[in-house]
Amino acid sequence: MTNSREIRLTSRPNGLPTAANFELHSTTLPDPAGGEVQVRNRWMSVDPFMRLRMNDMPGGPPPFQLGHALDGDAIGEVIASNDPSLVVGDLVQSGFGWREAFNAPASAVRRLDPGSLPPQAFLGVAGMPGLTAYAGLQRVADLRDGDVVFVSGAAGTVGSLVCQMAKARGHMVIGSAGGARKGAYLKEIGVDRCIDYKAEEGLTGALLAAAPDGIDVYFDNVGGEHLEAALTAGRPSARIVLCGAISMYNRMTPPVGPRNPILMIAKQMRMEGVTGFAQMHLMADFQRDLAQWVQGGKVTWKETVFEGIEKAPEAFLGLFEGENIGKMLVKLA
Amino acid sequence: MTNSREIRLTSRPNGLPTAANFELHSTTLPDPAGGEVQVRNRWMSVDPFMRLRMNDMPGGPPPFQLGHALDGDAIGEVIASNDPSLVVGDLVQSGFGWREAFNAPASAVRRLDPGSLPPQAFLGVAGMPGLTAYAGLQRVADLRDGDVVFVSGAAGTVGSLVCQMAKARGHMVIGSAGGARKGAYLKEIGVDRCIDYKAEEGLTGALLAAAPDGIDVYFDNVGGEHLEAALTAGRPSARIVLCGAISMYNRMTPPVGPRNPILMIAKQMRMEGVTGFAQMHLMADFQRDLAQWVQGGKVTWKETVFEGIEKAPEAFLGLFEGENIGKMLVKLA
Numbered sequence: 273m274t275n276s277r278e279i280r281l282t283s284r285p286n287g288l289p290t291a292a293n294f295e296l297h298s299t300t301l302p303d304p305a306g307g308e309v310q311v312r313n314r315w316m317s318v319d320p321f322m323r324l325r326m327n328d329m330p331g332g333p334p335p336f337q338l339g340h341a342l343d344g345d346a347i348g349e350v351i352a353s354n355d356p357s358l359v360v361g362d363l364v365q366s367g368f369g370w371r372e373a374f375n376a377p378a379s380a381v382r383r384l385d386p387g388s389l390p391p392q393a394f395l396g397v398a399g400m401p402g403l404t405a406y407a408g409l410q411r412v413a414d415l416r417d418g419d420v421v422f423v424s425g426a427a428g429t430v431g432s433l434v435c436q437m438a439k440a441r442g443h444m445v446i447g448s449a450g451g452a453r454k455g456a457y458l459k460e461i462g463v464d465r466c467i468d469y470k471a472e473e474g475l476t477g478a479l480l481a482a483a484p485d486g487i488d489v490y491f492d493n494v495g496g497e498h499l500e501a502a503l504t505a506g507r508p509s510a511r512i513v514l515c516g517a518i519s520m521y522n523r524m525t526p527p528v529g530p531r532n533p534i535l536m537i538a539k540q541m542r543m544e545g546v547t548g549f550a551q552m553h554l555m556a557d558f559q560r561d562l563a564q565w566v567q568g569g570k571v572t573w574k575e576t577v578f579e580g581i582e583k584a585p586e587a588f589l590g591l592f593e594g595e596n597i598g599k600m601l602v603k604l605a
Numbered sequence: 606m607t608n609s610r611e612i613r614l615t616s617r618p619n620g621l622p623t624a625a626n627f628e629l630h631s632t633t634l635p636d637p638a639g640g641e642v643q644v645r646n647r648w649m650s651v652d653p654f655m656r657l658r659m660n661d662m663p664g665g666p667p668p669f670q671l672g673h674a675l676d677g678d679a680i681g682e683v684i685a686s687n688d689p690s691l692v693v694g695d696l697v698q699s700g701f702g703w704r705e706a707f708n709a710p711a712s713a714v715r716r717l718d719p720g721s722l723p724p725q726a727f728l729g730v731a732g733m734p735g736l737t738a739y740a741g742l743q744r745v746a747d748l749r750d751g752d753v754v755f756v757s758g759a760a761g762t763v764g765s766l767v768c769q770m771a772k773a774r775g776h777m778v779i780g781s782a783g784g785a786r787k788g789a790y791l792k793e794i795g796v797d798r799c800i801d802y803k804a805e806e807g808l809t810g811a812l813l814a815a816a817p818d819g820i821d822v823y824f825d826n827v828g829g830e831h832l833e834a835a836l837t838a839g840r841p842s843a844r845i846v847l848c849g850a851i852s853m854y855n856r857m858t859p860p861v862g863p864r865n866p867i868l869m870i871a872k873q874m875r876m877e878g879v880t881g882f883a884q885m886h887l888m889a890d891f892q893r894d895l896a897q898w899v900q901g902g903k904v905t906w907k908e909t910v911f912e913g914i915e916k917a918p919e920a921f922l923g924l925f926e927g928e929n930i931g932k933m934l935v936k937l938a
Contacts, residue, residue, distance in 0.1 A: 331837065333871060495867060504664065517867040529862035534828055534850040536878035538666060543876045545869035 274301045274310060274351070278341035278371035279584045285326050288522045288592060293326070294585040297341070303352060304375045309364070310352035311381060313604045316369035316581075317345040317395040318588040323521040344369035345400060347384060347391045348604075358383065363391055365399075372581050372604055387563070396429045396599030397573040398562055404548035405433040405491075406558040408513040411551070412544045413489045415441060420483055422446045422502055425493030426463060427454035429599040430515060432573065434491045435463050440570040446482045448475075448498060450594045457597050461572065469498070476501040489513070495520045500530040503541070512543040522592060574598030607634045607643060607684070611674035611704035612917045618659050621855045621925060626659070627918040630674070636685060637708045642697070643685035644714060646937045649702035649914075650678040650728040651921040656854040677702035678733060680717060680724045681937075691716065696724055698732075705914050705937055720896070729762045729932030730906040731895055737881035738766040738824075739891040741846040744884070745877045746822045748774060753816055755779045755835060758826030759796060760787035762932040763848060765906065767824045768796050773903040779815045781808075781831060783927045790930050794905065802831070809834040822846070828853045833863040836874070845876040855925060907931030 277298050285293045304310045321333075322344060328335040336342050346369035350362040355378035358364065364381040368374040384391060389398055396402065408430075409415065421438040425431040426447030438445045439462040447463040449455060450470040458466045465482040472478040479487070479501045488510050490502035495517025502512060520527060536543065565571035576596035578587040584602045591600055610631050618626045637643045654666075655677060661668040669675050679702035683695040688711035691697065697714040701707045717724060722731055729735065741763075742748065754771040758764040759780030771778045772795040780796040782788060783803040791799045798815040805811040812820070812834045821843050823835035828850025835845060853860060869876065898904040909929035911920040917935045924933055 331868070499866065500862075514866065514870050517870065520867050526864035529833075529864040529866060531859035531862040533832065533847065533862060533866075533876070534853050535664070536876070537847050537850065538878070538880060540878045540880060540883055542878075543866070543869070545871070545873045545875075547871060547873060550873055 273303075274312075274373050275299075276301055276371055276373035277581050279581060280341050281326060281336045281338055283338065284328060285323075285522075287524055289323065289326065289585075289589060291585055291589070296582050301373055301375050304354040307355050307377055307379075308375050309350050309355055309358050309378050309381065310373065310375050311348040311364055311366065311368070312351045312373045313346045313348040313369065313371065314363075315347045315392040315395055316584065316602045316604060317399075318584065318591060318600050318602065319344065319401070320516060320518045320521060320591050322588065323592070342370035343367055345395050346370075347394060348373075348381075353378070365394055370581075370584060389566070392575065392599075392601055392603075393573070395601060396575070397433055397571070398559060400548040401429040401599070402433055402548075402562060403551055403555055403558050404515055404546060405430045405437065406561070407548060407551035407554050408491060408515050408546040409434055409437055410554070412513045412546050413491065413511050415443065415489060417442070419488035420444045420446065420486070420507075421489045421491065422448070422479065422483065422487045422505070423463075423491045423493075424448045424469075424498040425516065425518060426466075427457050427597050428493060429573070431491070431493050432457075432461055432598060433571065436461050436565070436571045438489075439463070440565060446479070446487070448479075448494070454594075454597060457574065476504050479505045486510070491515060492517070494518055496527065496530075500532055503530055503532045503535050506535070506539055506541050508539045508541075510539065510541045512541065514543060514545040515547075518592070575601050577601050577603050579603045606636075607645075607706050608632075609634055609704055609706040610914050612914060613674050614659060614669045614671055616671065617661060618656075618855070620857055622656065622659065622918075622922060624918055624922070629915050634706055634708050637687040640688050640710055640712075641708050642683050642688055642691050642711050642714065643706065643708050644681040644697055644699065644701070645684045645706045646679045646681035646702065646704065647696075648680045648725040648728055649917065649935045649937060651917065651924060651933050651935065652677065652734070653849060653851045653854060653924050655921065656925070675703035676700055678728050679703075680728060681706075686711070698727055703914075703917060722899070725908065725932075725934055725936075726906070728934060729908070730766055730904070731892060733881040734762040734932070735766055735895060736884055736888055736891050737848055737879060738763045738770065739894070740881065740884035740887050741824060741848050741879040742767055742770055743887070745846045745879050746824065746844050748776065748822065750775070752821035753777045753779065753819070753840075754822045754824065755781070755812065755816065755820045755838070756796075756824045756826075757781045757802075757831040758849065758851060759799075760790050760930050761826060762906070764824070764826050765790075765794055765931060766904065769794050769904045770898070771822075772796070773898060779812070779820070781812075781827070787927075787930060790907070809837050812838045819843070824848060825850070827851055829860065829863075833865055836863055836865045836868050839868070839872055839874050841872045841874075843872065843874045845874065847876060847878040848880075851925070908934050910934050910936050912936045
């Protein structure tokens with residue numbers, strides 16, 4: 273019998289979530305059944321898109337179930353095994369986050385060999401967020417020499433990797449993030465021009481001031497006004513990678529959308545959605561390239577870490593307050 | 606000395622244009638100078654996008670000049686030539702519409718050999734609008750077997766050609782147009798399901814009723830609510846061809862845009878603008894394919910014709926009242 277605590281969703285947030293939407297619940301795990309392993313989580317991820325799963329809307333992503341533990345990406349260690357494929361001490365990655373420990377079929381977790389990287393990197397820069405950045409830039413943005421690249425959410429996991437990958441290819445990069453602390457970080461990672469969107473009257477004006485001749489690629493993690501500004505500043509044949517829309521996730525009533533998609537016609541612009549989940553076939557390429565960039569000093573990353581399962585809701589809520597530079601993580605043990 | 610009448614723009618429309626924004630002006634042409642031809646226009650085109658050129662907005666298309674004749678696509682006949690490359694009687698296509706006759710350098714007009722088609726077809730189905738439909742479907746929509754195709758403005762020049770090209774490839778086609786007369790026309794050209802958007806409470810509901818499993822391609826001539834509905838009804842990897850946005854052209858203040866581009870992320874949808882002007886390299890392919898489709902009875906087209914230069918403003922305004930089935934033309938002589 274192993275004790276575990278988990279975070280359950282007790283009510284669906286109306287707009288911005290609060291601590292009251294969550295509860296900490298204690299449970300005990302039986303020994304793992306045949307074919308199962310028991311895993312103690314070391315790290316768990318909180319991600320902005322999880323907010324969408326807290327809604328239950330037709331056409332939306334699979335909703336989290338009320339009264340049950342949330343789930344998400346996690347790294348843990350096998351503490352008991354009833355399956356020959358995994359042994360005690362193995363590091364594994366799974367979708368069973370938001371809990372301290374769990375039992376699961378061995379086939380539902382993946383053994384992790386972190387190599388020279390810290391294990392938690394596989395929740396961020398070396399994991400699904402990193403793959404999304406990579407696939408978005410390699411497959412959707414279709415970068416051409418000399419392209420000016422605009423990135424929103426530029427101090428986040430995906431955004432900061434996109435900025436550095438674009439810089440490694442020699443592009444001029446404009447990054448948007450909120451506040452001076454993030455602006456300083458963007459300078460550290462080589463971003464050429466930084467927009468502090470919280471300090472600007474209007475984002476379109478700020479973007480056109482940063483890129484007087486317009487932009488060729490926009491990597492969108494924010495949506496809303498950022499997307500509208502990019503449509504206006506886009507040069508002919510500009511490409512927009514839709515990766516996230518954190519400014520929209522808490523809107524219960526449909527917000528005003530970008531008012532200017534009409535500009536895409538004459539400018540022959542392209543806009544395309546990307547998710548890492550659908551790009552798993554690129555993972556090996558990505559991890560190989562990433563290892564080289566990290567070794568060559570071209571890619572670095574940051575983490576913002578909360579400690580203890582009881583802090584997981586606070587970490588999650590912090591995403592929407594712009595608390596994090598780099599990957600927001602919860603360290604569990 | 607040749608008399609000619611022309612339509613001038615006297616003021617910039619505020620929203621929907623009215624007859625008061627135009628005036629009929631009489632002028633006389635000198636004999637053509639060396640290297641010039643004198644052309645009497647037979648047909649001229651009025652096109653929705655011309656509305657945008659009636660504005661004078663930063664970042665917009667080149668504005669028409671107040672107090673000067675408008676311009677646009679036209680077919681005429683050389684009535685005097687002072688250049689060896691063209692002789693009296695030659696049919697020519699030019700950008701000198703909205704006037705009965707004009708002098709221009711021979712290099713500024715193109716000799717037209719209409720073959721088996723009526724000359725005015727080269728202002729519509731066999732000209733730039735046709736090329737736009739073709740390029741949008743061939744290059745942007747990336748049609749795959751079994752795709753469900755949704756077309757707005759489906760009774761217009763571009764829309765009706767897109768519908769027929771998609772039907773010729775065996776696709777299920779849903780067309781939107783306003784009113785029963787247009788709906789009957791869509792049936793005639795083989796459209797599987799017709800949406801009369803003027804009779805529907807909500808376009809998203811109507812589209813989902815017509816395509817319960819969603820759509821794979823949307824060819825947008827309308828923008829606004831149509832675009833929003835298509836984003837909702839789009840299946841994973843759906844493609845949206847942005848060709849026109851007639852519902853937006855008269856909005857002086859930015860309208861509310863589609864509120865749901867966020868859906869493009871998880872569905873990995875793609876949206877891309879297309880103009881015929883940028884696809885001129887496909888013209889020969891297009892005209893060859895079109896000739897085959899016309900011969901094979903797979904493509905037909907309609908015209909809505911006004912007679913006389915003085916009717917040109919009325920024809921243009923009719924575009925925004927949904928007067929036309931097929932190509933809106935003004936016959937000049």
